[in-house]
Amino acid sequence: MNTAAQAPILEIQDAVHSYGSVLALDHVSLRVEPGEFVSILGESGSGKTTLLRLISGLEQAQSITRLAIGGQSVIGKPPAQRNCTTVFQSYALFPHMSVEENVAYGLKVRGVARAEALRQAREALAVVRLEAKAQRSIGQLSGGEKQRVALARAFVIRPALLLLDEPLAALDEKLRIDMQSELVEIQRSLGMTFIFITHSKEEALTMSDRVVLMRRGRVEQIGPPVALFDSPSSLFAAEFMGFENLLGGRVLDTRDGTALIELANGTRIRSRVGGDQPLQAGVDAGIAVRAEHLRLISAAGTNAPAGVNALPCEPSPAAYRGKYTERWADTPAGRLKLRNWEGKNVDVPSADTVIWEVEDSIAFPA
Amino acid sequence: MSTSIPDTQAQVAPPSLAAKTPWRTLLGRIDWPLALFLVAWFIAVVVPLLGVVVYSFFETKSFFTVYTPSLNTWASIFDSGRFEVILRTLRIAFTVTAVELVLAFAFSLWLAKGRASRTVKAMTLALMTVPFFLDLSSRTIIWRAILGENGPLIPLLTGIGLVEPGSAGILYSEWAVHFGMIIALFPTMMLPVYIAISLVDDTLIDASNDLGASPWQTLTRVVIPLSLPGVIAGILFTLGSAMAAWVEPSMLGGGFVNLLSNSIESAYSALRYPVLAALTTLIVMILGVLVLAFVLIGRRFGDLSSSFRVLRS
Numbered sequence: 001m002n003t004a005a006q007a008p009i010l011e012i013q014d015a016v017h018s019y020g021s022v023l024a025l026d027h028v029s030l031r032v033e034p035g036e037f038v039s040i041l042g043e044s045g046s047g048k049t050t051l052l053r054l055i056s057g058l059e060q061a062q063s064i065t066r067l068a069i070g071g072q073s074v075i076g077k078p079p080a081q082r083n084c085t086t087v088f089q090s091y092a093l094f095p096h097m098s099v100e101e102n103v104a105y106g107l108k109v110r111g112v113a114r115a116e117a118l119r120q121a122r123e124a125l126a127v128v129r130l131e132a133k134a135q136r137s138i139g140q141l142s143g144g145e146k147q148r149v150a151l152a153r154a155f156v157i158r159p160a161l162l163l164l165d166e167p168l169a170a171l172d173e174k175l176r177i178d179m180q181s182e183l184v185e186i187q188r189s190l191g192m193t194f195i196f197i198t199h200s201k202e203e204a205l206t207m208s209d210r211v212v213l214m215r216r217g218r219v220e221q222i223g224p225p226v227a228l229f230d231s232p233s234s235l236f237a238a239e240f241m242g243f244e245n246l247l248g249g250r251v252l253d254t255r256d257g258t259a260l261i262e263l264a265n266g267t268r269i270r271s272r273v274g275g276d277q278p279l280q281a282g283v284d285a286g287i288a289v290r291a292e293h294l295r296l297i298s299a300a301g302t303n304a305p306a307g308v309n310a311l312p313c314e315p316s317p318a319a320y321r322g323k324y325t326e327r328w329a330d331t332p333a334g335r336l337k338l339r340n341w342e343g344k345n346v347d348v349p350s351a352d353t354v355i356w357e358v359e360d361s362i363a364f365p366a
Numbered sequence: 367m368s369t370s371i372p373d374t375q376a377q378v379a380p381p382s383l384a385a386k387t388p389w390r391t392l393l394g395r396i397d398w399p400l401a402l403f404l405v406a407w408f409i410a411v412v413v414p415l416l417g418v419v420v421y422s423f424f425e426t427k428s429f430f431t432v433y434t435p436s437l438n439t440w441a442s443i444f445d446s447g448r449f450e451v452i453l454r455t456l457r458i459a460f461t462v463t464a465v466e467l468v469l470a471f472a473f474s475l476w477l478a479k480g481r482a483s484r485t486v487k488a489m490t491l492a493l494m495t496v497p498f499f500l501d502l503s504s505r506t507i508i509w510r511a512i513l514g515e516n517g518p519l520i521p522l523l524t525g526i527g528l529v530e531p532g533s534a535g536i537l538y539s540e541w542a543v544h545f546g547m548i549i550a551l552f553p554t555m556m557l558p559v560y561i562a563i564s565l566v567d568d569t570l571i572d573a574s575n576d577l578g579a580s581p582w583q584t585l586t587r588v589v590i591p592l593s594l595p596g597v598i599a600g601i602l603f604t605l606g607s608a609m610a611a612w613v614e615p616s617m618l619g620g621g622f623v624n625l626l627s628n629s630i631e632s633a634y635s636a637l638r639y640p641v642l643a644a645l646t647t648l649i650v651m652i653l654g655v656l657v658l659a660f661v662l663i664g665r666r667f668g669d670l671s672s673s674f675r676v677l678r679s
Contacts, residue, residue: 058572079575092573096591106577109587157578 009034009160009193010055013066017050017059024050025061026217032161032195037187039196039204041240042214048197051214052163055195057082070160084161085154089169091146093138099149100125100134106157124156125149127186144175151183155190162187164196168203180207201240205229213237221275233275233364235286243288244337248366251285254278259363261285265332269309274362284366291339293360296329296351309361311336313354329354415650421643429637439640443648448629452648455626458540459608462547463555466604467597469548470556471563475589478564479571491560494553502613506546509618513537513545538620546614551607555600562596563589598660606653 010032017025024047032038040048053059054067057079061067067075074082085106093102103121108114125131128148133141141149147167154162167183168176184207187194198204204211205225213220213228221228221237232238238246249261249269259279261269271287273279296315313329313336324341336354424431425438443449476482477490497505511517514537523529536542566589574584590597612627619625626649633641 056576058576079572080578080580085578086573086576088569088573090567090569092567092569094570094573094588094592105574105579105587109574109577109579109583153577 007034007071008032008068009036009070010195011066011068012051012055012064014064015051015054015061015067016063017047017054017061019050023217025054028214028217028219030212030219030222032193034193035191037184037194037196037207037209038212039198039208039210040212040214041198041201041204043199045216046214047217048199048214049165050217052086052165052195052197055082055161056084056086056163058086083159084163085157085159086163086165087147087150087154087167089166091150093146093149093153095138097138098134099130099136099138099141102138102149103153103156106153110157120156121152124152127155127189128152128182143171144179147171147179148182151186155186155192159192161193161195164194166197166199168198168200176203183207201242213240215240231272231274231362232288233277235288235364235366238274238286238288238362238364242290243362244291244339245289245294247287247289247333249285249287251279251281251283251363253281258358259285261287261363263333267311267333269361270358271309271361271363272359274364277365279363279365285363286366287361287363289336289356289361291326291337292324292341293356294329294336294338294354295356296338297353297355298350299353308355308357310353310355312352315351315354418643418650419647421640422647424640424643426638426640431639439644443641443644448645451624451626451629452652454624455609456652458543458547458623458625459605459611462544462551462608463601463604465544465548466551466555467559467601470552470559470600471597474556474560474563475585478560479566479568479589494556497550497553502550503617505550506613506617509542509546509549510537513542513618537618538622540619540623542618543611543615543623543625546618547608547611550611550614551604554607555604558596558599558603559593560596562593562599565596566592602657602660605656609649609653 008031010030012028012030015025015028016023026047028047028051030051040051042048050059054061054064055069057074057077060076064075067073069083072083094105097105100118100121103124104112104114104117107117107120112120122131122134125134128151130145130148130152133145138146138149147170150167151164164183168179171179180203183194183196196203196207205228208225210222211225211228212222215236221233223231228237229241232241232243235246247263247269249263251259252262252268253260254273257273258270259273261271263269269287274288279285296313299310299312311331311333313331315338316328316330318325318327318340324339326340327338329336329338331354338354422439423435423437424433425436425442426432477487482490513519517537519536520529536545570588570592571584574588575581579587610627611625612631615623615625615628626645630642630645633639633645
């Protein structure tokens with residue numbers, strides 16, 4: 001996709017916002033292309049909801065260089081004059097209106113005639129498969145249905161940008177997974193740009209074209225889900241993406257996107273470099289490895305196979321976890337976690353070394 | 367065909383249930399708290415009221431009540447100019463309620479959804495309850511000094527240029543009575559309206575703004591419909607109190623502005639209990655008609671119970 005030719009649907013440059021003494025957004029910039037599904041991922045308090053409220057206009061930024069929706073600057077404009085709508089976490093459906101009146105609300109306040117507004121509302125309800133419940137009152141709907149009404153109410157006015165504030169957080173497990181794929185389908189069929197706030201790594205990775213990982217009001221890493229999952233650019237990103245084993249050391253040398261790192265105990269590890277910035281020789285670096293990428297072998301004093309990293313270790317007995325087994329291995333560099341998905345009989349007798357591929361470990365500036 | 371139904375029931379129901387006497391199953395079905403409430407309400411409210419209604423068909427002759435049913439007392443109410451008093455009372459009560467509604471809604475909207483800080487809100491609400499601890503007469507009597515001929519109001523208004531020098535005060539006029547009642551009944555209207563408005567979820571207002579509504583549209587389409595229960599409660603409380611107002615008309619009206627309560631009071635001191643009963647019946651009937659009208663109006667503007675649903679969450 002050639003995105004360079006298209007104007008971005010959303011441009012944020014250098015947004016700063018604070019509540020009292022708490023800095024909620026710390027120089028955040030973001031560009032979103034038309035038709036993208038972008039997730040903003042972060043823990044509570046990371047500033048993701050503040051960013052959303054800044055875009056929708058429910059909050060005015062204390063300092064911002066540029067905020068444009070569809071190429072037009074919306075700095076200082078009230079929410080009603082911005083070409084974007086929000087799906088609220090609590091749904092915020094009007095309890096005194098029926099389902100179709102809720103959906104038609106945005107059209108009616110824009111002066112669309114009642115009959116036409118209700119017709120479009122029913123069309124939107126058909127997209128979310130709720131046309132049969134158009135006359136119901138809000139109190140008669142289940143959580144998932146409320147969610148879909150809120151979605152229909154937001155997209156029926158055809159905004160350039162749809163903002164979703166943790167819309168799946170209140171749903172139960174099964175419904176959440178169904179809604180994940182449904183949301184993506186709706187987004188594809190409408191061709192609309194979605195900005196999706198979530199604290200769930202799984203939601204962000206499965207639904208989005210790009211993920212924005214936020215931490216303490218700053219953007220930690222932006223990239224496609226695969227890049228975030230496989231190549232975190234910082235210790236926080238690695239931890240958030242579920243890397244169980246984190247080691248620290250000093251960079252000795254870099255070559256072909258890999259770095260040679262000396263751990264505190266003197267062991268040398270070769271690792272792929274994550275993120276975009278190259279590692280300089282001599283700086284401190286972190287290394288992350290997933291538990292399932294570690295393997296035990298019995299080296300019995302011989303040298304480890306070439307091209308892999310190896311650490312001598314003392315493994316603990318495997319703990320059964322249903323679909324997989326887990327065990328700890330004590331190495332001179334610290335305790336490592338191992339996970340095995342391959343079934344029962346994989347115990348290596350007299351295992352004394354843990355190994356992993358260079359490709360499977362990620363290095364980033366510490 | 368009719369026998370087949372008991373057959374199937376006998377198959378399903380265990381024998382012990384079938385053996386139970388019908389009145390026992392009936393007792394089990396009664397909603398006891400509701401039944402007790404209805405009985406208590408009947409004894410405490412309906413029975414005395416019925417007594418009052420019955421009494422209004424008796425009459426008084428030389429300070430003795432004659433227990434012969436007649437319409438003489440009712441006829442005397444409409445002959446003696448008391449009917450004018452009723453109309454005046456209704457007019458003043460409605461005017462006061464309308465003015466209160468506008469003032470209290472605007473004030474509550476600012477306090478509940480404006481930029482008032484938490485401290486300002488708490489202080490204002492606390493101040494609003496202060497009048498409930500003070501006697502109405504002592505609160506009202508001070509206005510006699512202020513509104514009277516020698517009070518500070520006339521020099522003040524003259525100073526601004528609103529009235530000509532040497533004008534009489536507004537004391538002992540309908541203006542003064544209206545004024546006194548608006549001051550006294552403000553918390554009565556404001557507190558229920560404030561509670562209803564503050565219960566309107568902020569995210570609903572956010573959602574309305576976000577969907578493109580102007581502040582006016584958000585007010586008329588979201589805030590007002592959702593605060594309707596409080597508004598109706600406020601109107602009924604204020605209207606009821608305004609119709610029963612006694613202190614303001616006697617202290618600030620000075621006998622020139624006679625309202626229903628003054629009429630009742632004079633009947634009471636003259637020991638004319640049937641007149642008292644007839645006037646009371648009339649007030650209850652008027653209030654009943656008003657409540658009914660509100661229910662009907664509420665229905666026109668959509669299902670009233672749906673606006674009460676907000677209070678549940």
